[in-house]
Amino acid sequence: MPLRLGSIRQTAALCSTPRRPLLVTTATCRSRAMATVSGQSFRLAMIQLAAVGDGSDKAANLAHAKEMVAETVKGGKEGRKPDVVVLPEIFNSPYATNMFRKYAERIGWTPETKDSFDVAKTESESIKLLSEAAKEHGVWLIGGSIPELSEDDKVYNSSPTFDKQGNLVAIHRKVHLFDISIPNGITFKESETLTGGDWQTLVDTEHGKIGVGICYDVRFPELAMTAARKGAVAMVYPAAFNLTTGPLHWDLVQRARAIDNQIFVAMCSPARATSGDGYKAWGHSSVWDPMGRCLEQLDEKEGILFADIDLDALKSARAGIPVTVQRRFDVYADVSNVKP
Numbered sequence: 001m002p003l004r005l006g007s008i009r010q011t012a013a014l015c016s017t018p019r020r021p022l023l024v025t026t027a028t029c030r031s032r033a034m035a036t037v038s039g040q041s042f043r044l045a046m047i048q049l050a051a052v053g054d055g056s057d058k059a060a061n062l063a064h065a066k067e068m069v070a071e072t073v074k075g076g077k078e079g080r081k082p083d084v085v086v087l088p089e090i091f092n093s094p095y096a097t098n099m100f101r102k103y104a105e106r107i108g109w110t111p112e113t114k115d116s117f118d119v120a121k122t123e124s125e126s127i128k129l130l131s132e133a134a135k136e137h138g139v140w141l142i143g144g145s146i147p148e149l150s151e152d153d154k155v156y157n158s159s160p161t162f163d164k165q166g167n168l169v170a171i172h173r174k175v176h177l178f179d180i181s182i183p184n185g186i187t188f189k190e191s192e193t194l195t196g197g198d199w200q201t202l203v204d205t206e207h208g209k210i211g212v213g214i215c216y217d218v219r220f221p222e223l224a225m226t227a228a229r230k231g232a233v234a235m236v237y238p239a240a241f242n243l244t245t246g247p248l249h250w251d252l253v254q255r256a257r258a259i260d261n262q263i264f265v266a267m268c269s270p271a272r273a274t275s276g277d278g279y280k281a282w283g284h285s286s287v288w289d290p291m292g293r294c295l296e297q298l299d300e301k302e303g304i305l306f307a308d309i310d311l312d313a314l315k316s317a318r319a320g321i322p323v324t325v326q327r328r329f330d331v332y333a334d335v336s337n338v339k340p
């Protein structure tokens with residue numbers, strides 16, 4: 001006889017104690033739901049960009065990024081233009097703590113002043129170029145990340161997002177700095193020269209809310225979890241794992257964030273440098289669906305990846321395995337402490 005798990009039908013109802021209405025299941029009345037998912041399915045493209053030469057020529061890196069965005073919007077073999085294009089972490093500068101300040105640009109954007117921000121007035125050449133690319137091609141552009149110099153002279157690892165008109169709608173400053181030391185592996189300490197950001201980034205698009213994090217941020221489940229609880233359909237991370245952590249964790253952390261939250265997860269890496277003694281990125285940019293399946297993945301070389309982000313797949317993952325409405329905050333704490 002099949003095990004009957006009860007009817008998991010979502011309905012707006014009142015649990016016994018909370019004062020405000022919560023979305024609960026008729027089956028248990030114990031759980032809280034995620035925010036409703038809305039938006040149109042979309043095509044995502046990620047550019048696994050190679051640095052030009054040894055990566056030290058900012059103008060050349062920027063020009064190459066511009067060319068590759070122009071190539072990407074042609075839509076690859078299928079000729080289907082993407083809606084959202086992503087670049088990798090620190091794509092205009094070497095990924096080295098002693099280089100970030102030298103390459104850092106003043107942008108002048110803050111969440112408080114975002115509505116009055118004028119791209120034409122920024123000092124940042126990278127922001128101007130990315131804004132022009134987004135506008136020219138009519139795509140959302142998650143512009144990888146670049147070193148940013150703040151008004152109070154701190155340096156951040158910052159990811160700008162532009163809408164289809166080229167407006168700078170968000171900047172995510174890497175919240176969790178990459179400070180690690182693995183014996184016989186890698187030691188890296190971003191905090192030697194960088195400051196961690198102090199806000200979460202969720203971009204409202206016609207395709208739904210997209211959460212943005214940067215690389216090491218993916219290791220902190222709370223960032224993706226709270227984004228999902230606020231309605232994010234995808235987390236996108238410009239990133240640059242390395243030859244020690246890449247083979248161990250690159251795929252795993254993305255699958256984990258995807259299945260825990262039943263969202264799409266994408267990480268966009270630089271291509272691996274083939275010479276020099278600088279940072280060697282893992283590459284393998286990839287996109288994972290809400291069931292933890294790999295939709296697309298590159299190898300370590302420069303390339304462009306396309307993936308269809310089908311929001312029906314997200315809804316059916318949540319309907320089939322309804323963890324989003326089965327949480328038991330009467331047994332354990334709600335670590336996200338965020339209400340939809």
Ligand SMILES: NC(=O)CC(=O)C(=O)O
Nearest residue numbers: 178215216240241242245
């Ligand atoms: N580069 C990073 O921020 C993170 C990384 O390489 C890792 O977590 O591993």
